[in-house]
Amino acid sequence: MNRLFLSVSRGIARVTGSALGPHQSAVIRVGFAGTWLLFLLREFPHRQELYGPDGPWSSNLAQQLTSDNGAFTALLWFDGQAWFETCYVLAVAASVLLLLGWRTRAMSVLFMVGVLSLQNRSIFMGDGGDNVLHLMSVYLVFTRCGQVWSLDARRAARAERARARGERVVDRVGPALWAVSGTALCAVTLAGRLDSDRLVPALMWTAWAALGLWWLAGRLTRSGEPRILLDVIANVLHNGALFVIMAEACLIYATAGWYKIQGSRWQDGTAVYYPLHLASFSPWPSLADLMSSNGTMVMLVTYGTVIVQVAFPFTLFNRRAKNVLLAAMMIEHAVIAVVLGLPFFSLAMIATDAVFLPTSFLTRLGGWAARARARVPARGSRALPSPRAPEEGEPARVGFTA
Structure with missing residues (x-):
């Protein structure tokens, strides 16, 4: 009984005492933000047809749909081209x-507002990756995804060094x-303008109030208990x-795999x-x-997809099996991006898969990136010659290195 109580106490202390998975949360932050950014830049020439006020899915149709389902979108707050371009x-x-x-x-809140506003404005302009990004943009609001590999982490480290030197740190931004x-x-x-939806405005106001309370707790109280x-x-x-x-990632793969099992085409391989023979999904027909010309390859890929998706949730407690299937799924999504021409769907799924990446691999990857960045000389700077030891009989020189 005491051992069980001790284990529960340790679990509660671990959940409340630190934000777990800082590297994983940073990777999914970069993954989802990068996916959405690439999509917006890729579709910038076509933004009017996708989400514009004069697009095929008109503002009146969007108003009717959002009034029925209560979906949040800031694009319908005001009419006109200027408001759309601003959003x-x-x-x-x-x-x-x-x-x-x-x-x-x-x-993260502004990112969620942008994702929901554009996607709910024209719900038919997307694929399965949009659904994943839609959900994950809401989940990211609750995460502390800037602990590592972020400008926030760099600013926090700089402020900590300043406090250690006895300097006063003032944040005006x-x-x-x-x-x-x-x-x-x-x-x-x-x-x-926020009457049509209740969840998103409540989340926006809660985040705003929490940020203000966080600042007040650190600024106006001498005791550290409110901040703790x-x-x-x-x-x-x-x-x-x-x-x-x-859990969302496991649910996506489990449902996809079990529904595939019920299909006759997946059963016969x-x-x-x-x-591969649909014009809409064949950017590289020769590839x-x-x-598709190799029947054995088609059968292996078909059965392998089902096996990986069904088995993945059951391998989370076995590190080696999980890592093998995780690598297989990421490779599969990369192939889908190239062969079927679905890059943003694949990027969204790869970003979702990244939450299961082992911490040791991510820290090693971060170390490689840091060393690679250190090898790149700063722009406009010259490489300084390495210092040499004075030869015998030569007076030593003392100076400053810029």
Whole structure:
């Protein structure tokens, strides 16, 4: 009994005492923000047809749909081309800043607003990757995804070094951003633009209030207890959101695999053959013909896809088996991106899979990236010659190196 109580106490302390998976949450932050950013830039010439006020899916149709399902979209708050362009540019900016990890708490909310606004404006302009990105943009709001590999982490480390030297650290950007966002929220709330949806506005106001409370707890109270309490709440929300992301990924693969088993084409091993001959999914016809010409390869890929998707949730407690299937799924999505011409769907799924990557691999990958960046000389700087030891009889020189 005491051993069980001790294990439960350790589990609670681990969940509340730290935000688990900092590297995994950073990878999914970069993955989803990068996927959405690439999509927005790729479709920038076609943005009017996809989400514009004069597109095939008109504003009236969008208004009728959102009034029925209560979906959130900021594009319908105001009419006109200027408002659409502003929303599109803000969505691009939020993706860039979240990718870099600048003010990740605020940018994750703005990123969610951009994703939901565009996707709910024209729900027929997308594929399965849009559904994944739609859900993950909401989950990212609850994560502390800027602990590592972000500008926030760099700023926090710099502030910590300044405090160690006895210097006073004053953050002016955070309160200014908080004030501007609060003013905008008050304006759209008083204008009645948030009446169609309840969940997203409540989440926006809660995030705004939490950021203000976090600043007040660290600024106006001498005791560290309020900040510790808020830190515990943030850790619980982060760990819960990370668990939900993992469960969502397992649910996607489990349902996809079990539904495939029920299909006759997947049972006889020919399901992969037919998408390779669809004009909409054949950006490289010669490559598709090469793959579909080998019946054995088609059968292996068909059965292998089903086996990997069904088996993956059951291998999470076996590290080696999980890593093997995880690599297989990532390779499969990369092949889908090239062969079937679905790059954004594949990137969204790879970003979802990244939550299961082992920490040792991610830290090693970060070390490689840091060493590679250190080898690149700064722009406009000259490589300085390495110092040499003075020869015998030569006086030693003392100086400063720029």
